[in-house]
Amino acid sequence: MALVSMKKLLKQADEQNKAVGAFSVGNMEMVMGAVRAAEELNTPIILQIAEVRLKNSPLELMGPMMIAAAKNSAVDIAVHLDHGLTLPTVDKALELGFTSVMFDGSLLDFEENVKTVQKVVEKASKYKAAVEAELGVVGGNEGEGKAHKILCTDPVKAKEFCARTGVNALAVAIGNAHGNYPVLPELRFDVLEEIDKTVDTPLVLHGGTGITDEMFRHAISLGVRKINIATASFDHLARYAKNYCDSVEKANYFDLSAQQVNGVYENVKRHIKVFNNKD
Numbered sequence: 001m002a003l004v005s006m007k008k009l010l011k012q013a014d015e016q017n018k019a020v021g022a023f024s025v026g027n028m029e030m031v032m033g034a035v036r037a038a039e040e041l042n043t044p045i046i047l048q049i050a051e052v053r054l055k056n057s058p059l060e061l062m063g064p065m066m067i068a069a070a071k072n073s074a075v076d077i078a079v080h081l082d083h084g085l086t087l088p089t090v091d092k093a094l095e096l097g098f099t100s101v102m103f104d105g106s107l108l109d110f111e112e113n114v115k116t117v118q119k120v121v122e123k124a125s126k127y128k129a130a131v132e133a134e135l136g137v138v139g140g141n142e143g144e145g146k147a148h149k150i151l152c153t154d155p156v157k158a159k160e161f162c163a164r165t166g167v168n169a170l171a172v173a174i175g176n177a178h179g180n181y182p183v184l185p186e187l188r189f190d191v192l193e194e195i196d197k198t199v200d201t202p203l204v205l206h207g208g209t210g211i212t213d214e215m216f217r218h219a220i221s222l223g224v225r226k227i228n229i230a231t232a233s234f235d236h237l238a239r240y241a242k243n244y245c246d247s248v249e250k251a252n253y254f255d256l257s258a259q260q261v262n263g264v265y266e267n268v269k270r271h272i273k274v275f276n277n278k279d
Contacts, residue, residue: 003070006078006100006130006226007168009044010202013225018277019205019216022046022080023268024230026057029257030237031069033264039074043272046100046226048080051089059089063096080132082228090120100130102171110157117165132204132226135161136173155194162201169202169226176207187215189222196223204228209235213274220277229271236263 009020023034025047038045047066049057063079070077081093081101090101103120105113117133124131136153153172162170172195174188195203202225208216209231216227240263245251 002076003067003099004076004078005128006046006080009046009076009078010169010225012044014202017220019220019225019227019275020044020046021268021272021275022048022082022226022228023233024048024050024053024082024228025062025066026053026234028065029260030233030264031066033261034268035069035073035077036261037265037269037272038077041269041272042075043276044076045268045272046078046080048082048228050082050230051085052083054089059092059096063093063098067097087119091123094124094127094129098129100132100168102132102134104134106134106136114161114164117167121166130168132169132171133165133167134171152188152191153195155191155198158195159198162199167201169204170199171204171206176205176211187219189218192219192222192224202226208232216274217277220275227275229267233264233267236267239263
């Protein structure tokens with residue numbers, strides 16, 4: 001199909017009462033596995049990479065590969081910068097051709113977050129790209145970033161934030177956290193419901209790894225239209241790679257590569273089925 005804006009996929013998700021999966025990638029095998037799953041299920045997805053991952057997976061290498069994969073896919077794919085922390089990185093992603101970017105100003109005070117996101121929205125509009133922002137603080141840590149305590153999104157502030165910034169998607173904090181949950185999270189669906197009633201902007205759920213299928217479906221029913229999956233895919237890749245290496249006397253690069261693709265493919269496929277919100 002095509003490389004598309006995240007706005008298009010969020011609109012389709014809203015019309016179909018589902019969420020689009022946003023899958024983090026860090027190498028060629030992860031890109032291939034995610035695209036294979038999307039094509040097999042004939043479901044658009046978002047390929048994304050977070051700024052904290054760029055020291056391991058440089059943007060100037062990953063970006064063109066992600067964009068090429070989207071352009072050559074049999075389904076629509078948006079390419080997204082996740083958790084952009086600096087304006088130069090956001091600018092670089094836009095210049096490379098990313099169709100959406102996130103600036104994460106959740107640790108800034110409210111006014112500074114608003115003003116910075118306004119600048120990003122203005123810049124992204126020149127590229128016809130979508131913008132995601134975060135209000136409240138999603139817990140855990142993104143990659144090797146500093147761990148943060150959860151601060152739930154204020155529905156009233158969310159309404160003001162969306163109105164003043166014009167963002168296309170809002171990441172909310174409702175008890176979700178990045179990384180693996182030590183125990184099942186207690187998501188504040190009451191808070192999510194209030195945000196959904198107050199805000200027309202599509203909502204985003206970060207920290208999807210470890211959340212149950214039932215929780216995902218409940219979140220979708222309350223306005224979540226984009227769900228991020230990162231840790232689960234990285235863990236699946238590592239597990240498939242280890243199992244292969246443990247099973248042979250001498251590992252072969254090409255077989256190892258294929259197993260990495262398979263690990264991500266299986267994880268992405270499972271999550272797409274849940275996010276499509278069908279029995």
